[in-house]
Amino acid sequence: MNEFELIALLTRQLPANEIVVAGAGDDCAVLDFGNPERLFLFKTDATVEGTHFTQKTPPEKTGRKAMARCLSDVAAMAGWPSAAVATVGLPQGFDPAMIARIYNGMAAVAREFGVAIVGGETTTNPGGIFISIALLGTVARGRQVLRSGAKVGDAIFVTGELGGSLAGKHLDFEPRLAQARWLAEHFQIHAMMDLSDGLAGDLPHILKASGVGAELLKSAIPISQAAKSAAKKSIEGKQALLAALTDGEDFELLFTVAARDAVKLADAWKGRFPALRLSCIGRIVAGKKIFIRDKGGTRALNLSGYSHFNDKCFS
Template sequence: MKLSQLGEEALVARLTHGLPRNEGLLVGPGDDCAVAGRRNAPFWTLLKTDCVIEGIHFTPETGFARVGWKALARNVSDIAAMGGLPEHALVTVAFPGDLAVAKAEALYAGLARCAGEFGISLAGGETARSPGPVFVSVALTGRVERGRCVLRSGGKPGDVLFVTGTLGGSIAGKHLDFMPRVQEARWLTEHFRLHAMMDLSDGLGADLPRLARASGCGFELNGALPLTPGCSHEAGLSDGEDFELLFAASPRQAARIEQSWPFATLPLTRVGLLTANTPPSTLHGFDHFASPPRDA
């Protein structure tokens, strides 16, 4: 059987089944980041890797400084989704020999700009030759206070579901220039006890079922999503690469969060509830759960 027949979710499930662990690993594959450390230590270490590939995540015409920003910012978004702060990045790049040196430098300028924005050190890397496309893989460490680490799996029936920002239309440019929600997640975990959180990378329609399933819950969506202007409800669910936060909090905490939300230019929207229903049986996206009307 070929990978294309199996599908990504099934492949990942096969590949990550029964992997070696050690006593320092608190949370393994399946959440936004892995969590490592001693269980009762004041801080835990967060670990994440991600990649961007020419022809898949960007085109040869994309400005390479934006590619560099995106390659690191995707990982920063995952650290944020755990409630943590990013620390050290490792960068692996594979370049074809005929790439212009200026493009490689622009990529690094974008990586450095993102690192500077979030106080990250570019601690090391590897530069290899690619026989094909440009490939950029970034690994990022972070740290989070034990009491502020938020997993996907802590949601409870009745929890209010929030998203930050607007959904859909990322391909028009935001997917390259997005601002990871570190500041917002840090504020949330400083003042509130969130039950579950993740970042929206594949679209709410694919990611919300993942959070619900990890929490052993079902979910309901409200009619109205915070859509990027010009986007349909369906686009808001399925475009992906929003890199916004999705989180679950008790109704009581939810009301307090809304009252004190201090980020005037960033919308915070209730999009639904976790329920006691059977968790969604599939993770393949918005077409597998009851869609509200398109023009809601």
């Protein structure tokens, strides 16, 4: 048993109770406190020096990212974020002005999305800055979108453009809260998540939770300008498509919808969010695998996304 299998085992044995609608394993936990209109969403995310930011990252952007990562998870459930608590672990001899700037970045994005910061603490952490944020939100009862609802035949959509996030977007991304709620209000979204570990790393989560496979259309995958530019400069020759499939921290929405709704959805999206690209990148198929199709034919995709343990975001 390796460390990941161990952790997977641990999270299967966590205590539950009668309020849990969905526990660990989705973008947020879903909790039922008996409110007739709303369910609660609960999520935590850590943002760690050396993994998610460096000493060179402007501190406001570090704070913004720490909060926005949780907001993106609430978006993935089609929810409204409400209140956050934030813990910041600090090495000895930290600069108070820098911490103030981290808090300012955190507070600014919270304010932008109507989120209260209602607690937290600063504590020592010898190895560097460690930010842990927990976010509480709500979702209209019955409108929460899990990862487990994808059905064979569904169209697969992704917002925005993928890859190359390290060039800047990983700090500046917009949590897709308004878009996700609009989707869930107007369409029967079968499954949804936010992309943090790359399309090739994250799509398997939907597939596994739903017991299905997928076929992607190579030419339909939206590759960001940043990924294309990086590909041109890359001495290792990382192709732009590979970057779009495997780079982490896109924080775009990945979702599936019945094929019969796909065209209507794409059309309505253009009217509602004309500035944000939406791409139908393939379809859900039977089985477990991901296939990729181009003019040369269809072949199995076998890549793994950005891993939080093995790869540093910055090297």
